[in-house]
Amino acid sequence: MVVGTGASGSMAADGVEERKQMSALIVDDNSVIQKIHKVIMTKLGFETQVVDNGKMAVDLHTSGCSFDVILMDMEMPVMNGIEATKELRAMGVETMIVGVTACSLESEKQAFKEAGLNECFVKPLNMEEAKSLVKKLNKEDN
Amino acid sequence: MRDIRPSGRRDNTRGERKYGLFQVISPSRSAKTGLPLWLLGLGVDRLRTDMSRLLALLFHQGVLDEQFLQLQQLQDGSCPNFVSEVINIYFHESEKLLRNLRGLLSDREFSDYKKMGIHLNQFMGSSSSIGAKRVRNVCVAFRAASEQNNRAGCLRALELLEHEYCYLKNKLHEFFQIEQQRVLAAGVRYPIQN
Numbered sequence: 001m002v003v004g005t006g007a008s009g010s011m012a013a014d015g016v017e018e019r020k021q022m023s024a025l026i027v028d029d030n031s032v033i034q035k036i037h038k039v040i041m042t043k044l045g046f047e048t049q050v051v052d053n054g055k056m057a058v059d060l061h062t063s064g065c066s067f068d069v070i071l072m073d074m075e076m077p078v079m080n081g082i083e084a085t086k087e088l089r090a091m092g093v094e095t096m097i098v099g100v101t102a103c104s105l106e107s108e109k110q111a112f113k114e115a116g117l118n119e120c121f122v123k124p125l126n127m128e129e130a131k132s133l134v135k136k137l138n139k140e141d142n
Numbered sequence: 143m144r145d146i147r148p149s150g151r152r153d154n155t156r157g158e159r160k161y162g163l164f165q166v167i168s169p170s171r172s173a174k175t176g177l178p179l180w181l182l183g184l185g186v187d188r189l190r191t192d193m194s195r196l197l198a199l200l201f202h203q204g205v206l207d208e209q210f211l212q213l214q215q216l217q218d219g220s221c222p223n224f225v226s227e228v229i230n231i232y233f234h235e236s237e238k239l240l241r242n243l244r245g246l247l248s249d250r251e252f253s254d255y256k257k258m259g260i261h262l263n264q265f266m267g268s269s270s271s272i273g274a275k276r277v278r279n280v281c282v283a284f285r286a287a288s289e290q291n292n293r294a295g296c297l298r299a300l301e302l303l304e305h306e307y308c309y310l311k312n313k314l315h316e317f318f319q320i321e322q323q324r325v326l327a328a329g330v331r332y333p334i335q336n
Contacts, residue, residue, distance in 0.1 A: 031231050032268040039216055039224060075263055102267040124271045126212055 022137065025065075026050045027057045027084065028073035028100070028123075036124045037071055037100070043127075044134055053077055054084025061093055068137060071125065074101035074112050082115045089116035096140075098133060100125055189324035196317050203276075205310055210273030226318055232272050236307060239265045240300075247297055258288045258296065265303075277306050 024046040026037045038048050046068070051057050053076040070088075074081040085097055099112045099120035113120050118136075121129050200206040217224040239261050246252050246261075262285045269278040280303045287295030 030264060030267050030271075031235055032228060032271045035228050035231055036213070036216070036271055039221055043216070043220070075260075077260075102263065102270060123267060124209075127216070 021045060021047050022068040022134075023047045023049070023066075025057060025060065025067040025070045027052075027054060027070060027076070027081065029053055029076045030073070033073065033100070033124055040125060040127055040130045041069075041071075044130055054079030054081055054087075057084050058087045058091070061088060061091060066093075067095055069133060070095055070097045072097055072099050072117070073123070074099060074103060074108070082112055085112070085115040085117060096133070096137060098125075186324055186327045189320055189327060193317060193320050193324065196313065196320065200313055200317075205274070205276050205313065207273045207275040209270065213272060226321075228272060229314055229318070232268050232274075233311060235268055236265065236277075240304060240307065243300055243303075247293070247300060252293065253291075255288045255291050259285060262288065274310055277303065277310055280306050 022045065024041040026034055026041070026048060028034050028037065028050075029052045034050050038050060041048050049060075049065075049067070051060065054072070055078045057070065057072070058079065072081045072085055076084075079087075081099060081101070085099070088095075088097065096118045097116060099109075099117040100123040101109060101112060101120065102123055103109065109120050119133070197206070197210075213225050213228060221227075242261050243258065246254065246258055262281050266278055266281040266285070269275075269281060280299060284296060284299035284303060287299050
């Protein structure tokens with residue numbers, strides 16, 4: 001369980017502000033994608049957690065967890081990415097939610113974005129796209 | 143470089159002298175093969191060439207696309223077996239999906255095309271993720287047939303999908319076998335000295 005926002009810092013003994021490790025929640029029912037996204041985010045310094053569907057992502061937040069970024073698949077069993085994103089936003093979750101979808105239809109991607117995404121990419125995420133997310137997170141933090 | 147003598151002992155059924163791993167008999171010869179190290183270097187280079195040729199063939203045939211290269215770029219010291227781990231997960235998941243698809247279509251009364259679509263989306267997603275271009279393309283055609291509730295078309299697509307998947311799996315196995323040989327050969331090439 002990851003608690004607390006990763007972006008906040010604390011003062012070390014020598015007065016230098018320490019930056020907490022950032023955290024990423026990977027929401028996808030595909031084991032191959034889970035593995036790839038986990039490795040990419042870990043390489044960028046994120047602590048990662050992986051869940052198989054949107055409901056598990058919502059339940060994590062209901063129990064008090066928070067993350068710096070959520071990678072959200074669109075098509076999942078139990079609760080899909082669109083429903084999960086809507087629920088999270090309705091709960092007041094302001095975390096960056098990045099949609100990753102195999103679907104190339106603009107209309108479906110648009111529906112996903114309108115659910116409350118900050119960004120949407122075709123899966124799998126590549127390193128350059130992930131780095132651009134880190135830049136955006138650092139900008140927001142500053 | 144010191145001349146390290148073997149401390150071999152005859153302890154296998156063939157009576158061969160068994161050396162501790164990576165003990166060097168002479169500065170320029172491998173204890174394991176007796177070959178000069180420069181020749182072993184050629185073996186590593188040859189294996190590397192074989193791997194490149196196989197990959198080039200698979201790209202030329204459209205079996206793989208640049209996504210496979212993206213996976214290779216993610217592999218490094220922190221995750222040295224990343225590509226083979228991802229591919230093994232892909233094989234495991236794909237075979238499960240193929241069994242599910244075969245199971246659905248073997249039922250003459252089958253009508254749950256929505257379930258078939260879910261399996262195909264999974265297959266498409268993971269195939270795209272590893273760069274399995276031809277498998278992915280067959281999944282697209284398969285999905286089109288399932289969206290038209292075309293059972294005969296789905297059966298034909300399934301046969302083609304199984305064929306493409308088998309070909310991909312065999313070629314990737316070949317690729318990883320060569321890589322394994324290359325790693326072993328590179329290890330012999332650079333022996334650790336006690």
